[in-house]
Amino acid sequence: PTNVVDEIGIALSNLADAAGGAFTPTLRLGVTGLSRAGKTIFITALIHNLLTGGRLPGFAPMAEGRFIGARLAEYPDATIPRFAYEQHLEALTGKEPTWPESTRRISQLRITLKYQSARWFSGMRGPSTVNLDIVDYPGEWLLDLPLLSLSFAEWSTQALERARRAHSATEAGPFLALLDSTDPLKEANDVDAEALAAAFTRYLRESRHDGRALSTLPPGRFLLPGDLEGSPALTFAPLPPPHQAVRHTSLYTMLERRYEAYKDVVVKPFFRDHFARLDRQIVLVDMLRALNAGPEAVHDLETALTDVLACFRQGDSNPFLRLIARRIDRILFAATKADHLHHTSHDRLEAILNRLLANASRRARFAGAETRSVALAAVRATREGTIREKGETLDVILGTPMAGESLDGVTYDGKTEIALFPGDLPDDPEGVFEEGHPVELNFLRFLPPQKLERNAEGAYVLPHIRLDRAIDFLIGDWLK
Ligand code: GDP
Structure with a gap:
């Protein structure tokens, strides 16, 4: 009986909202990528930055001073697990920051964003709100689509x-x-x-x-x-x-x-029930791991991206997909963990991802949603510096390798910060597809940032790379 009362209560408050003209539009954002691509970190950083008004100069509503704030809201569908935001943030910002547990299944979270519209007539209307529903799901599940035929x-x-x-x-x-x-x-x-x-x-x-x-x-x-x-x-x-x-x-x-x-x-x-209801999608890709493993892994990744893109193709030849209308109009492909490279390589990383995507789009005969690619680090674990070696100045990254990580015969204890020359990505993206042109990166897993700054309100500031650009592409236009 209590449920009935609850439901009536909710129904009444919905009615009240509707009567007050407070209809809140909902933007459903899918976050996917193969296991360990960085979904959990991305979502945690996204939510934290929105809740605390993080440093997001590339996110237009914030740069224009129109972003008012955000709060976590109750998710309307109680049958789907909630994204464990608080737990994940606690891992990242606790006394000894660690990386939280990764995505194992689907989960969701709703966050309500409040902003001042930039439209000329909105001055009279006061602030607007939009619900952002974030749906986290394993990219592995997308690769099941071909089975249907x-x-x-x-x-x-x-x-x-x-x-x-x-x-x-x-x-x-x-x-x-x-x-x-x-x-x-x-x-x-x-x-x-x-x-x-x-x-x-x-x-x-x-x-x-x-x-x-x-x-x-x-x-x-x-x-x-x-x-x-x-x-x-x-x-x-x-x-x-x-x-x-x-x-x-x-x-x-x-x-x-x-x-x-x-x-x-x-x-x-x-x-x-899930995929068909998304409005926007971000696909996270661990490019660095593939580059490190060599051309075969890069080709493999291209195949996976082709299969992923096929799921987003409109008017698909797959009879089942033709039945379900899809409405995704923007897809962002993000090469994650860009903080493993010096910033001088970030554009190259983007160029390689672009190249991979162009091949995949052609192979998947993909047309429809607007796609873009970005190299980002949702949580930046390194800083940058230079060292002089044999009369040469090298751009390096500084960070604390996780305990047990090893490189060139040295095993790290998880306490020592080191300067690492991560290596350069090739100027010409074509190089990474060819045998005999190995990209030699020095790749170590770093601990998340161990000392976090706080903002004026006392909230932790999570450093990132280009997360603001990603957020702007994914949701900025809904906050116009
Ligand atoms: P998921 O399986 O897609 O949910 O992957 P996670 O978000 O759990 O990320 C897997 C691992 O990648 C984390 O434990 C981190 O070690 C690493 N990682 C993810 N994002 C970043 C990032 O922005 N920077 C760095 N340095 N490491 C990251």
Whole structure:
């Protein structure tokens, strides 16, 4: 009964808002990227900067003095986990700042922004408000889209072909061996299904290890199951399509049914209920890791971006996507962790990302939403300096490597600040796609900034690089 009273209360206050002309428009911003691309850090920094009126000179409403303030608001949909902003901020700004836990599943948060409109007639109307709904979801889940147009036999053929490629041999070996010793036509049973699914999942996860391929293979939930960990919807694996008719009690049929269930109960609802309702999207990309790993990883990343862009293509050839109207009109691709480079390389990083995107857009035949790319650091963990070495002046970054990080035979203790020459990115973005032109970056994970300034109100100021530009592109025009 209390719920009913609550609901009536909410309904009445909505009515009151509407009557008072206080209809608040809602902008739904999707934040995605493959695991560890920087989603959690980006969202935490975004919210903190908006709540505390951070240093965002490139965010027009703030630069023009029209941004009044922001507050966290109750999220209207209680069935979706809330983004743990307070916990993440506490990790970043606590006594010993650490990086918070990463995204494992979908989560959301609403923040209400108050601003003075720049339109001529708005002076009479007073401040306006807009709800910004931030939806955080693993990029791995987007890569499931192609499954919707593939039968189990088609998907199996593709997946097994990839697993058998030479460079997958180590990761895929145990799964392929198990597959060889299992007869798909035998009687269905859970033990075999679970063993195959477990081996297949291990292979998918291992093909993503540092330095190895960076893009990812569907099904996305095998990598990031969210709330579905251990559920039967995730206990399937590709099987060689049989040449003869199969009994409906066979292992093959069992896994085929589970594959179809995965599409129906996992993939479709995600695209329909979450993805299709977004207005804006930011896709975070860990370019530096790919560059460091070499041309193969860069090509892999291009493939992943092509698949991601295909999800945003309007009038898509995918029959399921044609059914759901999408309204995303702006997509920002952001190369994260730019603080690992000296600022003289930031434009080059952007140029490389642009190049990658141009290739991906062409391959995905993408047209529609306006896209842009930026190199940013949502939370800047380094400062810049110069050192003289052998009569040469080098641009370096200063930061404290995390305990256990090592480079050139030195292992760091997590307490010592060092000066690091991060290396240069090539002038010509084409270089990173070619074998024989390795980009040699010195790459270490740094601790988040250990001493934070406070603003006049006593709130911590999180340093960043170009976060303001990203925010301006994503939401600035809604605050006109
Ligand atoms: P998610 O899996 O996409 O949510 O990734 P996170 O946001 O948790 O980021 C993964 C890791 O990347 C963090 O733990 C940090 O070590 C690092 N990272 C993310 N953003 C930044 C950044 O702006 N600067 C630096 N230096 N490191 C970052």
